[in-house]
Amino acid sequence: MSSTEQGTSSAAPAEPTTAPESAAAPEVPESFYYVHGKDKVVHKVSAGALQHSALIHGMISNLGYTEEQAKANPFPFENIDGDILQMVVDWCNQHKGKPTPPEDTNLPKQKEKLFDLVLAVNYLEIKELLTYCCKQVAMMVKGKSPEEIREIWMIPTDAEDEAAEKEAKKRAGKEAAGETAAAAGDAK
């Protein structure tokens, strides 16, 4: 149902195309909203599908946008990768107005994508999809040794973690010193 098109900016999104709606038109015309991710691709999504997201549902419930206003004001999710947002939108559309099944087998298998999806879904507050994702994350390490778990979930050892922390502190200290010097230079 959702289709996408490359937009130019969040303020002036490109006209998104829409797939034909179901033949049985509802009595009250359904309202649509627009979202885009890091890649600025705008997705047209029905209010019904967006109900899955407590965050977006809360935002749109009192907006009362006309179609034109909604189109002109897409919700920008700059920190969600375009392909991840596409997955989320597809899931919301597939499960619009339907009870969610106990399992969802269409989740990404690659760990990076899955963790990206977890973060996005948690941010958008899509409870059912978050549950599926968490189940999938748990399944990734079933029967694995601690070393394998570290590798699969990209967990640094304590030594690596401490070294990274020291490095970050050192970098932050250098940056702070640089800023102080620059400010002193400006003052002169």
Place this chain on the structure above:
Amino acid sequence: MNSNFSAKMTKLEPTWQGIPVEVKEIVLKYLEYKWRFRLRVCSKSDKYLIDNSRVFLKQVELYKNPLVLLINSDLEIHKNVIAHLLGIFKSKNSKVKSLILDSKQLAKLSLESENPLKIQEAYFKTFGMSQQNFIRLFQKIDGKSIKSISFRRNLSEDLIDQLVKTDAWKNALRIFCYGRQDIPMDHVLGRNHFRAQFINLEPIGIWKLIKSIITRDNLESGFGFRINYLNEISQNDIEAGFKENPGIVRNEQWQFSTEHSCSYIFPVNTKNRIFVLRMRRSGFNGYDIEGYVCTENYTDDEFRKYGSWIPKNHEIVNHRIRRGNFHIVNTFLNL
């Protein structure tokens, strides 16, 4: 539209370390208990996470001789057993569906556990501790979570007096007392299931129990009781109670009907249900009186099904007792 409203996510990395703790806790919910310990040794932060996150377990069993903790029937712990058991309840939101306890070490659980024990089904095989500690332990059981309580050993009169004052006793829908003792019937009324072994059962007590069932709403098939008793109660003794309530009871011709074996049918408040009461000489010792809510056109098979039903935790204990030891699998992990 404000393009900064997704700033909340900016510092989060798409890795296990990067996801919020509340999401990690959801993942832990779906991670089998034994795999939690493998995660625990991955990093300091994971150790902290595991040690402080709530635990949902189907079954926890603690046995003595040797002291062993069995978790979900597939994890056996021999070292730091009590510390581990206490650790399960360290988070106040941890929940255990079925807890089977058989150890003197339980005193520690009553003394050292800070949080209410959120247990649905508690089975006390032995007590092995002072009455005071046992009561203290019992008081720690969360009254909102508990559904079923079972005792395998006798309860003294004094202990019963104190137990019946606890929330756990008051709220339990199922009470099973397998030691032989007399329990004041007023303390077991209104339960879905009650089983006990009495020395002296008074007919007035039976009538109280029957009345509490047939006057209840929303009964389900199988609700009822079974009491084994040693004193003799005749059909006339039983019927004396019914006579105060004429017209509600029907004496049913039953294949085993004799002076001490009879069957009665009572109407109940729930549609398409009846209450069937039967009394007969026990196959083991003394006599049995049992009654269950049945469907209107019940058969002997239906009645027998309710009579022979035993809860899962009783099955487990019986099975372990039959086998003579409580080892279930080779040690998976010694903590």
